[in-house]
Amino acid sequence: MRLFFSAASLLGVAVQSATAAEEPQPAHQIVTRGEGFIRSPVRPLVGHGPNLRARQNEVEVLNQRGGTRYGVEIEVGTPPQKLTLILDTGSPNTWINPVCETSNLPSDCQKFPQFDYDQSSSLNVTDYVDTLRYGIGNATVQYVYETISIGSATIENQLIGIAVESHQIPLGILGVSPPIQGQNEYPYILDTLVDQGLIKSRAFSVDLRGMDNPTGALIFGGVDTGKYIGELAKLPIIPPSRTPSGADRYYITMTGVGLTLTDGSVVQSEELEVPVFLDTGATLSHLPTRIYEALAGSFPDAQYDPNSGFYILPCEYTEMPGSIDFYFSGKAIRVPLNDFIWENGAYCILGVTPEDEEPILGDTFLRAAYVVYDQDNRNLHLAQAADCGSHLVAIGSGADAVPSSTGRCTALPTATTAGSNSKSMGLDFTATRPPANTFTGTLPTGIDVGPGPAQSGGGGTTVTGGGGLKPTGHPNAAGRVEGVGMGVAGLGLVLAWML
Numbered sequence: 001m002r003l004f005f006s007a008a009s010l011l012g013v014a015v016q017s018a019t020a021a022e023e024p025q026p027a028h029q030i031v032t033r034g035e036g037f038i039r040s041p042v043r044p045l046v047g048h049g050p051n052l053r054a055r056q057n058e059v060e061v062l063n064q065r066g067g068t069r070y071g072v073e074i075e076v077g078t079p080p081q082k083l084t085l086i087l088d089t090g091s092p093n094t095w096i097n098p099v100c101e102t103s104n105l106p107s108d109c110q111k112f113p114q115f116d117y118d119q120s121s122s123l124n125v126t127d128y129v130d131t132l133r134y135g136i137g138n139a140t141v142q143y144v145y146e147t148i149s150i151g152s153a154t155i156e157n158q159l160i161g162i163a164v165e166s167h168q169i170p171l172g173i174l175g176v177s178p179p180i181q182g183q184n185e186y187p188y189i190l191d192t193l194v195d196q197g198l199i200k201s202r203a204f205s206v207d208l209r210g211m212d213n214p215t216g217a218l219i220f221g222g223v224d225t226g227k228y229i230g231e232l233a234k235l236p237i238i239p240p241s242r243t244p245s246g247a248d249r250y251y252i253t254m255t256g257v258g259l260t261l262t263d264g265s266v267v268q269s270e271e272l273e274v275p276v277f278l279d280t281g282a283t284l285s286h287l288p289t290r291i292y293e294a295l296a297g298s299f300p301d302a303q304y305d306p307n308s309g310f311y312i313l314p315c316e317y318t319e320m321p322g323s324i325d326f327y328f329s330g331k332a333i334r335v336p337l338n339d340f341i342w343e344n345g346a347y348c349i350l351g352v353t354p355e356d357e358e359p360i361l362g363d364t365f366l367r368a369a370y371v372v373y374d375q376d377n378r379n380l381h382l383a384q385a386a387d388c389g390s391h392l393v394a395i396g397s398g399a400d401a402v403p404s405s406t407g408r409c410t411a412l413p414t415a416t417t418a419g420s421n422s423k424s425m426g427l428d429f430t431a432t433r434p435p436a437n438t439f440t441g442t443l444p445t446g447i448d449v450g451p452g453p454a455q456s457g458g459g460g461t462t463v464t465g466g467g468g469l470k471p472t473g474h475p476n477a478a479g480r481v482e483g484v485g486m487g488v489a490g491l492g493l494v495l496a497w498m499l
């Protein structure tokens with residue numbers, strides 16, 4: 001999900017103490033498998049609401065189809081407590097303990113364990129409080145130093161937030177984006193993993209997996225060549241001075257879109273030059289209106305729902321071969337219809353909404369892509385995701401840190417059911433409007449769609465004044481957020497995102 005900018009480095013003191021704490025701590029270093037990478041499963045989190053298409057043998061798949069976000073398990077504290085966080089390449093901060101009562105779906109939030117800070121002997125509370133604002137929702141967090149384990153690696157003295165107050169966000173967030181303003185407020189988890197010698201450079205891979213394969217992986221410091229086809233295409237991350245909002249995000253240039261039709265023929269747009277950023281925290285993709293309309297117009301029986309802004313499709317499309325294709329300087333990522341269509345209750349929704357300010361490729365794209373995010377060299381590496389076993393290769397350091405290893409997989413992922421369909425598709429970029437059919441049904445209300453598209457700009461970080469936490473204090477105690485400064489509200493649009 002997108003995060004607002006935070007104000008400048010108001011955590012200055014915290015940053016300094018973190019730096020001072022960077023002395024070697026060999027006693028606590030754990031190098032995973034001795035190979036310098038850390039692997040952690042990424043799982044789609046169960047969507048809310050009845051699923052009328054449920055078939056008995058497809059529970060996990062359906063959970064994923066209806067799911068709205070991808071979760072990673074981490075352990076926090078001493079002794080370690082297991083928590084599930086949303087994996088977010090769209091924001092840099094990591095924080096835990098959403099306040100369930102004010103999340104959009106308290107019952108979903110309560111299914112996940114909360115951190116009991118009274119039980120942790122390694123908790124070290126700071127005076128710093130910050131409000132993090134996302135496209136939907138926000139969290140006011142107090143920073144603490146804690147011990148964090150991801151996969152089999154443990155890092156000490158990581159600054160993370162503990163929510164004092166939060167709205168509309170049902171789980172904490174593991175943030176792995178670059179510092180959005182271009183400058184760290186403090187060492188984020190990716191930085192600390194490098195500083196503490198667990199990985200060699202600030203790089204990681206994310207494999208969300210397609211609909212038919214429920215468990216993906218987040219690999220810090222490594223690439224799994226058993227999870228993609230062919231070469232990884234190296235694409236420069238667009239420098240902040242040239243991104244649409246001046247934000248430093250995982251922006252790359254998309255050079256075309258297209259369709260692979262059910263008969264296997266390929267239709268492609270003319271050459272485009274669209275900056276898009278890759279955001280695991282966005283359930284859907286959000287693309288410039290023209291592309292959104294062309295894609296919607298490719299499905300003649302799509303119906304527009306004016307209330308939500310979504311296109312509703314007949315669910316038969318999820319069983320058809322064919323794909324929505326995205327091009328990046330010659331590299332094509334073909335997203336099977338099954339992965340691009342998001343199921344919400346009984347309805348199948350085209351996985352894209354319009355966004356002209358800060359276009360995003362979210363989970364409806366990322367399920368089909370294997371992506372290596374290399375912050376140090378400012379490149380993303382992309383290939384068509386697949387699954388043919390596992391072969392982990394460590395990412396080193398320096399300019400060629402990401403190995404140019406060819407993926408071991410050869411077959412394209414196949415559609416769930418090829419054949420017997422009679423739906424037609426065609427891409428028409430000359431159409432000025434998407435199909436005019438209007439959806440007359442009623443989408444379920446109160447569905448949890450995740451923080452989704454957010455704005456950049458605004459946000460605030462303020463050291464508490466005299467009313468700040470005492471270092472020995474505990475977060476969440478009454479009255480602790482007095483004096484928290486709030487930043488200027490952000491720019492940009494909130495799209496017709498919530499149902």
Ligand SMILES: *[C@@H]1O[C@H](CO)[C@@H](O)[C@H](O)[C@H]1NC(C)=O
Nearest residue numbers: 017018021123124125145471
């Ligand atoms: C807590 O953090 C402060 C500031 O970094 C440090 O001075 C102090 O020694 C830490 N306390 C513990 C128990 O680690």
Ligand SMILES: *[C@@H]1O[C@H](CO)[C@@H](O)[C@H](O)[C@H]1NC(C)=O
Nearest residue numbers: 131133137138139140167486
């Ligand atoms: C957080 O979100 C809630 C609900 O939208 C809103 O009422 C509140 O003002 C926001 N808080 C901040 C600090 O932005």
